[in-house]
Amino acid sequence: MNLLTDGSLHELAPLERQVLAVFVDGVRVLGLPRSIGEIYGLLFISRSPLALDDLVQRLKISKGSASQGLRMLKNLGAVREANGNDGPERRTYYEPAVELKRLVGGFIREQIRPHLNSGKSKISQLAETASQIEDPEHREFLCDRIDRLDNWMRSGGKVLPILQKLLGQ
Amino acid sequence: MNLLTDGSLHELAPLERQVLAVFVDGVRVLGLPRSIGEIYGLLFISRSPLALDDLVQRLKISKGSASQGLRMLKNLGAVREANGNDGPERRTYYEPAVELKRLVGGFIREQIRPHLNSGKSKISQLAETASQIEDPEHREFLCDRIDRLDNWMRSGGKVLPILQKLLGQ
DNA sequence: CACATTGTTCAATTTGAATTGAACAATCAA
DNA sequence: TTGATTGTTCAATTCAAATTGAACAATGTG
Secondary structure, three states: OOOOOOOOOOOOOHHHHHHHHHHHHHHHHOOOOHHHHHHHHHHHOOOOOEEHHHHHHHHOOOHHHHHHHHHHHHHOOOEEEOOOOOOOOOOOEEEEOOOHHHHHHHHHHHHHHHHHHHHHHHHHHHHHHHHOOOOHHHHHHHHHHHHHHHHHHHHHHHHHHHHHHHOOO | OOOOOOOOOOOOOHHHHHHHHHHHHHHHHOOOOHHHHHHHHHHHOOOOOEEHHHHHHHHOOOHHHHHHHHHHHHHOOOEEEOOOOOOOOOOOEEEEOOOHHHHHHHHHHHHHHHHHHHHHHHHHHHHHHHHOOOOHHHHHHHHHHHHHHHHHHHHHHHHHHHHHHHOOO
16 A cells, blocks of 8 residues: 555546546547556656556556556557666556657557558459459459559558658657 | 449459458558448449449448448548549449548548647647646646647647658659 | 439447456465 | 465456438439
């Protein structure tokens, strides 16, 4: 039990609620679940790192959600374990990564790249299939479209690192 | 009734199915509904423009879905009405916009910008609220974080047009 | 006009993803 | 060892978003 009055047991303040709202619909745009926004948002607006239990109590979510949410945020590199500030505490505390560069990088790596890659392999299959069409005119049309698709993917792949660089301040 | 054998009444060919699959999970990454991917995908891989009824029959979706899907795609600028190829046909036929630039532009305009804007206004409210916190240390912390949030938004706003330009070939 | 065709709207339903909660590890302390 | 604390897993449930389908425009045709 934490003896310091750090507010972990209180209800959310109005300001905190508003911040959470911003993050909740921020992550929805990115196609991530609401709880991810709440967890990251609360860490973002908290002065000291929080443990899983703090999240459960203050956000009124289940341990399961908190655990899974933290895992995803760790994978995204959006959250890290706070290195033990005082003695050998057992619980692990988390703090947010607040550099836009890192957040964007993690999102691209975890959410965008995999889709781009699986897309590319699907498309080379498509090209194969299309090249075997009988009717020459139809085949030409299909190959043309698939080629276009392939170019989209390439463009995407090229733009991502640039994007990352631009957002690195 | 179309007398040309353009395949509108047939089942989807394997190749078409594969293309749809690519688009379906393409749009899922963007947080758009599956039907959007199917509709756009079928238009993309069809040699001639299709009418609402063609979509209903070939994709086996309801008229409602097709209508709403086409509306969204029109708003995104991803689909346009095919200008009457032959006489005064009553149905309207649709064809896909295939320039990446246009697709990205529409998505940014319709899906990203609105969120950025509403986010900005929420954040200026937040800054207001935070500046009224009593405790100076806490206030400073909060203002700092909110300022950071604001910077993220600005960065986003600046990067979008660059992104658009980069994808314009 | 009556009737057919094309398309829209929106309440009801379905579906898929997020969340819960209970059982289960794992780690430490007495 | 037992019990307390911290965290994970996953089947069951809940919930929000997408889809349906039926009623309703709108437009053309004889």
